[in-house]
Amino acid sequence: MNLLTKYEEILLISIYKLGDEAYGARLKRYIFEVTGKDWNYGNLYCTLDQLVKKDYISKTAGDPTPERGGRSKHFFRLTVSGVKILNESMKMNYALWDGLMELAPGKR
C-alpha cells in the first residue's frame, strides 16, 4: 500500500488534466489557478523528479520555441502505473469524503 503525498497527488492530477500542455511553467500556473497555492519551481521539479523515479510519469522532450529563448520543454505524461495509483487515490478520497459537505467545527 503506497500512498501518494499530497504534492504528488496534486501534480499527477494536474498532469492528467493538462494532457499535452503538461510542462513546467504551465503546470505551475495551472496549480495556482486551481488551488490558489503558489508553488516554487524547486518544489515542482523535485516532485516531478520523485514521480519519475517512482515510474508514475514519463518525460519527453519537446521542440524549442522562440518564446523560451530557443529552449525546449519537457512534457510529462502519466504512465500506466501512474494512472493506476491515481485511480486508487481517487477512490480512497471519495470513500473518505463521502457524505461530507462543509465541515462544522465542534460536531463530533
Added chain:
Amino acid sequence: MKDKKTKPPGFLFWLIRQIALQGEEHSLSGDIEEDYYYYAEKRGRFYAYIMCWSQVFRSFFSFSKYYFYGSTGMIKSYFKIAFRNIKRNKMYSLLNMLGLAVGMACSILILLYLQYEFSFDRYHKNADNIYRVARELHPGHSHGGKTKAASTPVQLKDALIAECAEVKNGVRIVSRSNRLLVYRNKSYLEDNIIFADPDFFNFFSFQLMKGDPNIVLKDPASIVLSEDMAEKYFGNEDPVGKVINFNNAKDVVVTGIMKNVPANSHFKMNFTVPLVNVIDQNSSYSWGNNMVLTYISLREGADPGELEDKFPSLFKKHYREDENSTDRTYVNHFTQPLTKIHMYSDLDGELSNNNDIRTVLIIASIAFLILIIACINYMNLATARSVQRSREVGVRKVVGAQRKQLIRQFFSEAAVFTFLALVLSGVLVILVLPFFNNFVDRELSLSLIKNARFLLSVSAVTAVVILFAGSYPALFISSFKPVVVLRGSLSGKSKGSVLRNILVVFQFSISIMLIISTFVVKDQLSFLRNTDVGYTKDQVVIINLRDRNVSRNLEAVKTELKRSPDVIAAGSSSFLPYGRFSQTQPNFPGKPEDFENFDVYVGRVDHDYVDLYDIKLADGRNFSRDFPSDKQAAFLFNESLANRLGWDPAVGKEYMHWGRKKGKVVGVMKDFHFHTLHRGIEPMYLFFEEGMNFYYLSVKIKGTNIPGTMEYLQEKMRGFSPNYPFEYSFFDEVFDRAYRTEIRMEKIFSVFAYIAIFVACLGLFGLASFTAEQKTKEIGVRKVLGAGASNIIILLSKEFTKWVLFANLIAWPASYFIMNMWLRNFAFRTNISIDLFLLASGIALFIALLTVSTQSVKAARTDPVKSLKYE
C-alpha cells in the same frame, strides 16, 4: 513582439543552471523566461523582473533540501528529533554546545583579527599600485640588528619617475618627533610629525576636511593638522589661516585639517609639513645620504619585478656621477607593496612597529587547535551516547530506513547543534571583545563583520565544524546492525571506546603542551628579569632630556637634584638601556689595510654614569673630573672589544672615534648586557664628550618615598625646563618595553592554555558522567558486595587517568622540541627543567581527576537499590 531589450537578465539563467536538477536546467530556464514575458505583459517589466527573481530565490531552498535529503518530506522530522534529543539530555547538550561555542568564538575572534590586520592601508585609492622602495644593508653594516632599511636617497624619487617608465608618481616622507608647537598659550611637545612632498595628499587617500589637496603643502610655511590636533590647539575656532610656532624656529600657517588617520594604517601622523623644511632644495645631497622614505605608484599593469631589475644600473650610474659618494659596492634595493608593509615588514627606520606574520600565524593555529578540541568533544559525547541511540537506530532500520537517511539524520543533529552553538558563540564574542581588544592592542568592533568575506568565512567554519564533528557519530552510529543492537548485547559496554579514548588523549596532549609552553615562557621571562646583567638597575628612574637647554646644562641639573637625600646619584647618557646604540667600525691609528672590520656599538656617557649603574671595571679607571683630558677624548672599552681587537692590555692604547676623535683608552669594563638578552655581548665602547647633547638622565633614588621623590624630581626639572613635559620611565618599564614580544607571548599562551583545558575538561566531564551512568548497575552490584565509596571512585577514575597520563607521552617531546626552537631566539636562555613538565602534567591530571571525581562521587553515593531496581 519581443525585442532584445525586454529579455530577462542573463545572470538569472546562470544562477538557474547552478541550482536546477540535472537535465532540467534548460527546461527550468525556459519556464522562467516564459513566466517573465507573462508577467511583463500583465504588469510591466519591473514587476516581471521582481517576480522572476523571487521565483528563483524560493526555489533555491527546495532544490537544496532535495539535494541533501533526496526527499522533500523528511527533513522536518530530523530537526524535530534533533531538538527532542537535545532537550532530553539537557546537561550533555549544554556542555557540548558550550565547548563548541568556545571553540567557534575563538575562531571568530581570530578571523576578525586577521581580517583587520590584512586590511591595513587598503583604504588608499591606489593601494594596489603603491610600493615603498627599501634597501638591504651590507653584512657587517646592520643597523639595530636589522639587515634591511627603509631609508633611501633624497634624489631617488625624481630619478625613478624620470628614468623608469613603470613609475608614475612618487612621494618622499621624513618622520620626526620631539618638536615643540606653540599657539598662543598652548604649547606641547609633539611627536608624529611627517614632512612630505607637496602632492602627498593626492598620492595617498588621507581625507582633508578643510583645504585643497593640491595646495595645502605648496607653501613651505604651512602645516596640516589632524582633527584631534585641531581641537587640541584651537578648540572650536577655525584653525585655517592661524599661525603656529614650529620648533622655536619657524612660524607656519595652518592650511588644512585632515581627518584622523584610520587606525589600520602603517603610519599615522598628527601633523604634516612640507618636506622642504628638512630637505633643503638648494643644497645637494649625495646618493649615499639615505634620509627619506620613498613611496612610488606604478602604472596600471606595471610589473614591480621589472622595475627592480632596473635598479642596479640606475643606482650604479648615480653613484658614479655623484662626487660626494664614496666608491661603495652596490646594495640591493627592492620594492615593498604598500599593503604588505604592516604584516611582513620589519626594517630599520620603519615608521611604526609593524606586526609580525609569524606571531599571527601562531595565534591562528592555536585557535584552530582549540576548535578541533571542541569538535572532538562533540564526537566523543555523541558517540558515548550511542548506546542510548542504538535502539532507536535498530528500530529505524527495521522499519526501512536506509543508512543514507540515518546519516542525514545525524548530520542534521550536528547542524542544529552547531547553529545553536554559533548563536552562543556570537554572544561570547560580544562579551569578550573588549578584553580581546586589550589583549591584541587593537580596536576591533562588531561593525567589521558586515562584509561578505567575513560572513563567508564564518559560514565556512560552521560548515567545517558540522562536517567534521558530525561525521564520526553519523557514520559510526548509523552502522549499527539492527540484530546486534536490538538483542541488547550492546548495552553495558560502550562501543568505539578505543577511538574515543584516543581523542581524549589528543585533547589533553594539546592542553598539556600549551601549559608547558606557558611555563617555559614564564620561566624565560623571569630569567630575563633576574639574571645578572652586570650592572645594578634597582631604584633607577630615567628621565627623557628633550630640552637642549637642559642637556647643555647637566652639571648644574645634577647638582640641584642631588640636594635631596632621596637622590643618590645622577648620570646622563645618549642611550637607553636595551635600546639602540650607534654602530660603527673600529678605527685606530695604525689600523692595517687588511683589518677585518666588525660591528662595534658606541654610547656617550658623562662622568657619573658608570658609577651610578655600578659597572665594574676589569682594568684602568672610569672617566674622571680629575683628568681634564678626558673631556677631549677618552674611551672605555668593554672586555669583548678589547679581546676582539686582541689588545692586552688595552689601557693606554690610542683609539679614534669616527676618524676625528683621537684619544686613549682609559679603562676596560667588565662585560655587561647593554642589549636585550636576545643577543650576546658584543664589542662596545663608551666615550665622554662635553658640550654634546645627552638624551637620558638616569637618577638613582632611595626607595623609601617614591611618590615624594618623583614630585621632587618633577619640580626640579620643571624649574630648569618649564615648557617641556616631565617624561620619565622606571627601569622596569624599560625592561617591559624591550621584551614586549615575550610578555605578550606569555599572555597569549596562558590564555589559550586556560581555554584548551576548559574545553577538554568539558568533554571529559561529559564522558565521565556518561560512563558513570553506563556503569550504574555495575556500581550497584559492587556496593552490594561491599565496595566502599573510595573503591568506586578509584574504579571510575582509573580509566580516564590512564589516558591523561598517556597524553603526556605525546605532549612532552612535542613541547620540548617547540620550546627549544623558540628559545634559540635568545643568546642567553634558561634551561628547560623537568620540573616544568611535571608541574604541567600534574596540573592537567589534577584538573582531570577533579572533573571525573564529581561524577564518580555522585555515582558512588547512589543507592544500589535504585540502580538495580529495574532488572
